[in-house]
Amino acid sequence: MSKSQRYAMLATSLIESGSLLRLGSLRQLILGSFLVALVPLAALLWQSQTDLARVSQLTVKETQHIASLVSKVQQLESASVVLERALRQYQVLKNDVAAGLVENAIGRFSEQHGAICDVEKRVNGCVQLRQTVTTLRGFRAFDNPDMLANQLTLMRQQLADIDVSVDDAIAERLVVQQQDVSAMQVRQTWLSALLVSVSLALILLGSQLIINPVRKLKLIIRMLARQQGHLPPLSTKAPRELAGVEQDLHWLGERLAQLEHIRTALLRHAAHELKTPLASMKEGCALLSDGSVGELSGPQQEVMSLINASTTRLNTLIEKLLDYNLLLQQAQPKFTLVDVDHMVKQCIGDYKLALQKHKLDIDLACKSITADEELLRRILDNLVSNAVAHGALDKTIHIRLSVDEHNAYIDVANDGKKIPKEKISSLFEPFIRGEGARNDNVIGTGLGLSIVADCARIMHGDATVIDVDYADVCFRVRIPQQEEKH
Template identity: 45%
Template sequence: MQLGSLRQLTLVSFVVVLVPLALLVGYSQIKLSEIGQIATYEAEYSVNTVRRVSKMEGLSVDIERLVRQYHIVKKDALKPLIGKSTQRFTEFQIPVCDQLLEKRNCSSLTERVIWINQYSGTEDQLLIDAQLAEFKQNLSDLSAQVDHSLDQRIQDQQIYVSSVRQTQFWLTACFLGASFLLIALGSKAILKPVSRLERIITAISKQEESLPPISTSGPKELIVLEQKLHQLAGRLIQLENLRHALLRHASHELKTPLASIKEGCSLLTEQVVGPLNADQEEVLSLLNSSTDRLNLLIVQLLDYNLLLQQAKPVFSKIDTKNLFDEFVTDNSLAIKQHDNQVEMKIELPTIFADQKLFRRILDNLVSNAIAHGSRGRPINIRLYQQGNMQILDFANRGQKIAMEQRHALFQPFSRGEGVRNDRVTGSGLGLSIVADCARMMFGKAEIVDVDYADVCIRVQIPSKEASI
């Protein structure tokens, strides 16, 4: 059956789950009603049977007394009384005997009643005593047989109730198991289209080239949502391409006039076109500073654009000694200009990461440390393993960063309150690039407190086992 909406799917799943429970409740009600009826019937039967036997015992005393009186006084008026008592006795005896399987006591008792009805008063005393004693004994045996029969019926009821209880237990187990199975199937049916949405959202977040296809069956609300997610993904791709193109073209278009401006400033600085007075040299100094800042911004924009265009990281084992030697060599001039020293503690011979992304992290971190750290103070670099994470600590001395500002510094175009050592206003992309590079390698970047430096940026990247 094809369900048209999520509401219908949920409602049908709920009803289907309730079916076994409804059957269990119905069966329980039927059996409970049967046990109630049996209990009522058995109670009435027991009370009536005991009442009849009690009446029979009372009548037997009256019959014995009337027979002995008739034997002594020989009055004909006693004969009808004897007949009436034996008749009532027989009326009570017949229903009792009908319920008994063994009829021997009933037959003997019936023979004694017949003899009493036919008694003419001529028999001797010994015969009367014998017949009445046999009558009493038969009645006593019948009473004992009735008691045994009632006990047996009670035992049969207990056995029946026990069997119903056992059957109820197994049915409850089966029906509850069926309900749990239906709950699992219903949950799977409900969560299956939701999991498809989750896969689509995950693919969008990871910027995968292709998305899972739109479902052809399922709740219509979720199918419409899948279509909207596909449209959103297409729109995001367009915006991303537009942003890349804008950054690329803007950066390249700015570099050409910037080169001309720098060349002109260089010629003026060297006084090729003529000598400069003090005011002109001051203006020229401002122009050189502004062109340097603009060049830095363009370089960072190009670097950021290049980072955005890299779809997926390429992991490999990197030799840390060669990597850090190249890094220090390439940045040695900038480090010496600010009188800094690099103190490295590399505890890992190799690191599992994307080489380009990791190198970009190092370059941006050292640039940040030089720009904001204290001159003449060491820059500490430590690389070590902690659990499944490869940890890079990049620390320097300088102005401490307030706790409420730390998260914002990793956002694009976000700058701290401190002033750069080169007096150039930064673009606010350095730490953002670090965070994005770490995130692309399934890691993260954060600012932590350490006891040996004022500022420490920690980059965590999963090792090979953790990332796989």
């Protein structure tokens, strides 16, 4: 097992034990993960540098050996040329000076021969050439010129064999060197793949330690938005920063739950307390209207009708408080095919008395749309009620429905005081009442338009104020169209 592999196994064991990544802060976790992921890459770099140095040393060594061997072969050939010339001179001169030159040439040739054969053991022809050199040392006994010529021819042949053998030895060493380099490349490739895989695994593990707490925070936020039961328990192994955010979200969830409880209790108690005196008022009005306590005159009957109308309106306002409470608790709309024509007729019938001083202009380009039936009815009720309460008397109230490829648009318009542009943005907020006196002389709750906006939002649409040429004020509700869901 190499050192780099041991380093990779050490880094993996440290990750699995959590001794390096179990850090307090998010910054420490990121830095620790980064440093641990760098350990296999550092081991890979060290191993690559080691292999590169080894290849460089091997290349330099083999190059020097080959260059030295080739140089010795060239020197041996030069020595053979000098030896052959000295021997031929001795055959001509036959004196001691020529003999001394031959002895020197033979000694130099033997040295060069030994330098090659002692260094490179795989060279063929060394033994035969040594025997030939030994024979040439007895050059004084060569009385016949043919004997010298035969020995010189044999020496040249043996030198040629040595040249071929040296070339083969060099080629063999090059092949071995190439095989070593190829094996090193294969080993480096596998090691790189292994260490890079370990680094990627460590990076994924480190990122997972960050992603898991973030995913939990996202889940908590989604549960807070949708009010889906109890929140998951606090994390014990998350970084301090993310753990702090999770604690804040839990505190926010508790605070929202408290506010929701207070709001629900307030609306429920307010509606209940208002219903009690209202029931007594309606019962008294019923007794007076029936004549149970005596006959009423004409003016008294007229006053009684006004009181009945006021109690009915008050009952409607109380129901709006309850409807608003129920509306805030509804999260998922149920889209069905709604008969808008029939719903508009029902709404007009409910507001028949209030609409006596108004004219109606109804233009329904489409009789049916896909929407939540209950939410759509609340939108129509509140828009018509708002037009009756704030629209100019003896003027027309326009109700129009249009549909394009993706959306349905409900427009309810009336004449009256125009709404300033700077107040449109806050017009759909709860408890924001319109300016000016109402036609029914009742103080509004400021919930009608907020209920319209919330109903449209639940159906993934919106409510806005638009400019039209046929009325002073026009409220438009956009409802995206989709397939009917059962």
